[in-house]
Each structure stands twice: as structure tokens, then as C-alpha cells.
Amino acid sequence: MxxxxxxxxxxxxxxxxxxxxxxxxxxxxxxxxxxxxxxxxxxxxxxxxxxxxxxxxxxxxxxxxxxxxxxxxxxxxxxxxxxxxxxxxxxxxxxxxxxxKPTQILDRQEMRFRNKLIQMVKVKWLDNSKEEATWETESEMRSHYLELFATF
Structure with a gap:
């Protein structure tokens, strides 16, 4: 408390x-x-x-x-x-x-915003559980953490 x-x-x-x-x-x-x-x-x-x-x-x-x-x-x-x-x-x-820091990519999905299609990835972060994973744009994650995509 x-x-x-x-x-x-x-x-x-x-x-x-x-x-x-x-x-x-x-x-x-x-x-x-x-x-x-x-x-x-x-x-x-x-x-x-x-x-x-x-x-x-x-x-x-x-x-x-x-x-x-x-x-x-x-x-x-x-x-x-x-x-x-x-x-x-x-x-x-x-x-x-x-x-x-991100540790793993859990999932991938496409999201449509108006006329634009955006690739999203679900990212598990260090010291957080899978329930606390967040959706991030794939392009942004690739530009900062390319090593995460080697196994996914």
C-alpha cells in the first residue's frame, strides 16, 4: 500500500x-x-x-x-x-x-487504419510476463531490434 x-x-x-x-x-x-x-x-x-x-x-x-x-x-x-x-x-x-528491452516476438498481425495496412508484432519485454506484452509496429522494431526477427 x-x-x-x-x-x-x-x-x-x-x-x-x-x-x-x-x-x-x-x-x-x-x-x-x-x-x-x-x-x-x-x-x-x-x-x-x-x-x-x-x-x-x-x-x-x-x-x-x-x-x-x-x-x-x-x-x-x-x-x-x-x-x-x-x-x-x-x-x-x-x-x-x-x-x-524486448526479448521475444510472440505474434504478428496486420492492422488496417483507414487506407493504410500496418504490420504489427506482439513483443514480450524483459522482466515482464507474456500477459504484459505490447503490440508494436514491425518496422520500428526491425529498425531497433533486428536480432529478434532471426527466429520468428
Whole structure:
């Protein structure tokens, strides 16, 4: 459950997960398209800054990221000794974004838009399930990820 001002009070020493947003490596309609956000961490809260922001202890690989976050970017971590957390380091930008990479083409179809026929491919992205696969234009995927078409 995300931390919300007034609903959950977090204090120094509590732990939170931080929301990061994956960005696909292809451009669709002149802009990057987002996939489902994920949470990384847990990270320790160092102090409360204002009413809806917290300063968080970040690892050295995130040294370029400002360490004060709004509560909407956090999810409270309830400690449990039986939890085994696998921390997978990500290459994040200063805006907490990382590039998602395609791993497999699952399907192919033709879509008709007015008088134009467009070839589409269904792409499975790294660290996402098949249910989260997205439809992309074949020409755009071929221009960026030609190696995916060797087996399909």
C-alpha cells in the first residue's frame, strides 16, 4: 500500500520501496511509451521533509538521484524475517527511469487504419510476463531490434 499523507505515518528507520518507471526503447507516435511501473528497494527513511516528502538512504549506484521523494513514489515495506529480497541493480536515470528491452516476438498481425495496412508484432519485454506484452509496429522494431526477427 502506498504511503499517503495522514493515513500512514512513517518515521526514521522505517523502510520503503521506491517506484521506478520503465521506458521502452522504441518511439511510438513521436514519444516514448511507458510500461508498468515497478518498485525497487527497500530503502531506509532518514527523515521526514515537509508534510508529504521523505529523505531516503540510497545505495552508491543511485548517487545521481536526489534522495528526497514524495509519498506517491513510495510503498511502505513491512519487515518480516522470512522475506528474502533479491536486489537487482538497474541503470536508472536521474528521473528514476530505466530502459526496458524486448526479448521475444510472440505474434504478428496486420492492422488496417483507414487506407493504410500496418504490420504489427506482439513483443514480450524483459522482466515482464507474456500477459504484459505490447503490440508494436514491425518496422520500428526491425529498425531497433533486428536480432529478434532471426527466429520468428
Amino acid at each position: 502506498p504511503i499517503r499523507g495522514g493515513e500512514i505515518s512513517s518515521s526514521q528507520g522505517d523502510h520503503v520501496f521506491m517506484k521506478v518507471t520503465p521506458m521502452k526503447g522504441v518511439m511510438r507516435f513521436e514519444k516514448k511509451v511507458k510500461l508498468s511501473p515497478r518498485f525497487i528497494g527497500p530503502f531506509e527513511i532518514l527523515e521526514r521533509v515537509g508534510t508529504l516528502a521523505y529523505r531516503v538512504s540510497l545505495p552508491p549506484n543511485l548517487a545521481g538521484v536526489h534522495n528526497v521523494f514524495h509519498v506517491s513514489m513510495m510503498r511502505k515495506y513491512m519487515t518480516n524475517p522470512s522475506h528474502v529480497l533479491n536486489y537487482e541493480p538497474l541503470q536508472l536515470t536521474s528521473h528514476l527511469l530505466f530502459e526496458e
